[in-house]
Amino acid sequence: MRTKLHTILFLFIAILFIGCGESHNNHYAIVLREKREAPKVESKESKVDETLLKANQVINEKEIQQIKGYVERRNWKMTQLKVGVFVEELEKGQGEIINSNSIVKLDCKIVLLDEKIVFDSKKDGERKINMGKEQSVIGLVYALEGKAVGSKLRVAIPSFLAYGLIGDGEKIPKRASLVYEIEIKDVN
16 A cells, blocks of 8 residues: 555656656746737827827927026026926015915916916905815916915916816916916915
8 A cells, every 4th residue: 555655656746747847838928928029019099199198298398488488588587397387486475384285365467478467366356276176277286385475476387287278268268378476365
């Protein structure tokens, strides 16, 4: 009985070694290697998406260059943030600091690059910006964060960080860059 058990064990180990040798065809590994080495075929949708993305990047860069030219012609000393917003702090405030959860009350004047005034707090009333929920002019959130009550700013925002492709449906046209003159009145 013991000899039979040893014989069976020996045969099992022999079959195991033979089955795991180099001649063994590991189909799953071959399929994975072939997928990895095969040339990638792009779908029509991914080609279209890539083309649209490149076109959008070109348009956005052109708009940034228009804003730079506008700023240079006026000799403004604006700093461009990484996201594309231009900011100049005209007067540093001493009050409460704006954070991502603040609700900010401000007086502002909004002008298009063609000098058309589209909003003025003197006529239209103060604006409230909820920093955590602002959706229409996200560029304003970037410009205001970290500033203090009492600050006066000049901010230029490209359309892709403002009202975008459609404008506001009233005074702000589609793809319009906006220039804000802001005084921060209060922060909650």
